Amino acid sequence: MTRPALVIVGAGPRGTGLLERIAANAPELYDGPGLDIHLVDPHPPGAGRVWREEQSPLLWMNSHAEDVTMFTDETVEMAGPVRPGPTLHEWAGLDGRVFAGRRVQGAYLRWVYERTVAALPPGFVVHRHARRAVRVDGPREGRQRVWLEGRTRPLLADLVVLTLGHLDARPDAEQRELSRYARDHGLVHLPPHFTADSDLSALRPGEPVLVRGFGLAFVDLVVLLTEGRGGRHDGDVYVPSGREPVLHVGSRRGVPYHAKIGYDWTGARPPLPRFLGPAEVDALLARPDGFDFRRDVWPLVEKELGFAHYHRLFSAHPERVRGTWADFEARYAEADRAARAGLVAAAVPGPADRLDLAALDRPLDGVRYRSADALQEGLRRYVEDDLGRRRDPEHSPDLAVFLALLSVYGQLVRLGDIGGWWHGFFSHLASGPPAPRLRQLLALNRAGVVRFLGAGMEVSAEDGVFRASGASVPGAAVRARALVEARLPQPTVERTRDPLLRALHAGGAAATPDGLLAVDRSDGRVLDRSGRPHPRRFALGPHTDARGSGAFTRPRTGGAAFRQNDATARAALAFLRTPAGPAADAHPLFEESTR
Incomplete structure (x- = not known):
């Protein structure tokens, strides 16, 4: 009997995360005759291109070392088992509040990859191919062919998963x-x-x-x-x-972008999600006429962020509010946007304690300076004020809003492509x-x-x-x-420099209005232009409309990427257990095999 084969295109953090979920779920779901896993990427496995160890030692991570993990915990809502592991700072022996160099992160990711491969069940073999994949073809109901740069014979696969990461783009x-x-x-x-x-x-x-x-x-x-x-x-x-x-x-x-917050959380956390959770997302997805982000989604986001802000203000800084939290919360829950503004004005005397998302997003709107030198002074004051606020726990509602942003992001992933504005807003406030x-x-x-x-x-x-x-x-x-x-290319399927993704789109794979590859958000299967999921092709990551934030997952925050990886791994294993399709030819020779 021919051994089933899975090709994963992209060996960076997302591909490694998927491999970890395959290792975690295989004992429950897979009893086939072993499995060949082909990992295709010209860059180092684990780290991939962005986090490779061969780059300038001057470049840092953008997250505290304690806020970076590649391992699941009990907060992740998934069907598969939790397989805990160390955060970056635990693995490297670093102060958790340090911003590690990217070389250190690359070493951590390489270790995670090696640990994951070692945890695969007997009979699972990982074959590494240090090349680019340039095309995927094959019948919907039969084995897929993955063509590699510089090779005349394709890899044959029962399933293909694209974990391509961030991609270069042709200029607009x-x-x-x-x-x-x-x-x-x-x-x-x-x-x-x-x-x-x-x-x-x-x-x-x-x-x-x-x-x-x-x-x-x-x-x-x-x-x-x-x-x-x-x-x-x-x-x-x-x-x-x-x-x-x-x-x-x-x-x-x-x-x-706003600086990272420099103090730790103390006390009770706001109970999130409150106004934008699974039920609200279900309702948005069920709308027969679809939804508009600004009209239908943003009001829920705004209310959720405000709820977290004022929950923290009332609980941690009661001397700066009027009335009780119980009364405020009851009225806040029923109020529309205009009524909430009046409620906040009455309950929060200090303007600096009120959440103004428009001002946070566009702090210079309407601000004019008399000269370029005056602008330099004004922006230095702005940055100095921001630095002071982000290290002062007296402004801890800012941290509550950050936690709410993470919660919101995890919910919005289910909505697919909601446009670029939200991602920019999130990065400006939460990923500075x-x-x-x-x-x-x-x-x-x-x-x-x-x-x-x-x-x-x-x-x-x-x-x-x-x-x-x-x-x-x-x-x-x-x-x-x-x-x-000074910005990253936009990951659209039409302008990407990745030939595989362009060919996939040209061959019928659907794209969203913003140019992202459309996938089934339940398990990551690639959709065609009629909305039909491909039975043998999956995709995860920023080139899809199920993209999450670009940051690594913080421990104990639910981890939307973990949830997606788990769902795709389980769907893949269930399919590979009894793959339906014609008998395969022998596999091509492999450049390197690793167990």
Whole structure:
């Protein structure tokens, strides 16, 4: 009897997480004649591309070491068994509050992969293929063929799971035009890319560089162009090497993401979910006319975040409120948005204690500065205030909102593609840089190495240069020969550089309006354009409409990615136990086998 075969395309954290769930569920669900698991990825297993150990030691993780785990716990709502394991800080012997280097995370992920392979049942063999997969074909009811770059014979598979991770993208129309202009005029244009993989050598010392994007890709860019070029931070002072360019940074918001919160939770947690849980998601999914995020979903999100904020304010800081929590909660639950505003105004005297999501999202809306220098002073004050607030437990409702954001994210995964705005909002509030990075940013601004452009940044190409302006200083503009897009590519199936995903879409796989691969949210099966799930193809990760946040799972937070991995692993094992299909040819020769 031919041994069943599973091909997993992508050996990074998501592929490793799926493999861990296969190992955990196999004793219950699989009694077949062994299993060949083919793991296809040109990058190291476990770490993959983004977390590989061979990258600059200057680059950090964006989460505290204690907030990173690859292992399930009893908070994960899944059918499979819990298989506990150490967090990053427990495994590495680190202070839990430290922001570990990405090399350390890569080593942790490599260890998780090796431990997972060792935990597979007897008869399960992992075959590693350090190549790219370029195409998947085969009949719906028969074995699939996975074609690898540089190979003339395909891998044969009963099932294929795509865990592709973050992907490069071909430039959109604006980026193509900017690149063309740069070529024609001898300029430098770096389109959206993974900063650690970018060639920054064309950015000359001392020259002005326009940078569009103020998120985590920008933080990496700054590190590589300052410390990476020999500069150093001496306390709150940056000592330049003289090799740095001058970075003029702006974005739509015009401010960096909020710093990570620097204190721990104490006391009772808000009982979440409260206003956006499984029942509310079921109701949204059952709407015959569908739902609109702003009209139908956002009001529930807003109410959930407010509930967590005020629960914490009443329970931890009662001297700053009027009345009792019981009375406030009862009225809050029944109130619409307008009534909630009046309720909050009466119960919370201090404006700084009221949750204003619009102001958090767009803090510079309507704010104007008289000069570029005044803008630098204003934004330094903004960052300093944010740093102070994020390390002060007197503002602990901020941490409650963070917990509510995690809860909301876990629920919204079930809704599929809800557009990009929510993901940007979540990242701005909940997935910002370590506080030390923002303190370094202040030092770089004082040293003149980084200059702020403010909100509403607009870029044009004219008179042989790039030009940037913004709404924060009307009439002001900066001209430069170099423009860097400090943001990740958008993972759309039409613009991805991944040939497998493009071919899958061209062959009939469905995509959402935002260009994400459509999958069955119950188990990750790829959907065709009629909504029919493919029986032998699955997909997990940011290229799908079941994507979660980009961050690693925090312990004891439910872990939507864990839940998805478990569901896909169980569906795959149940299918592979009695695969239906024609007899297979012999497998191709394998480059490496590991048990």
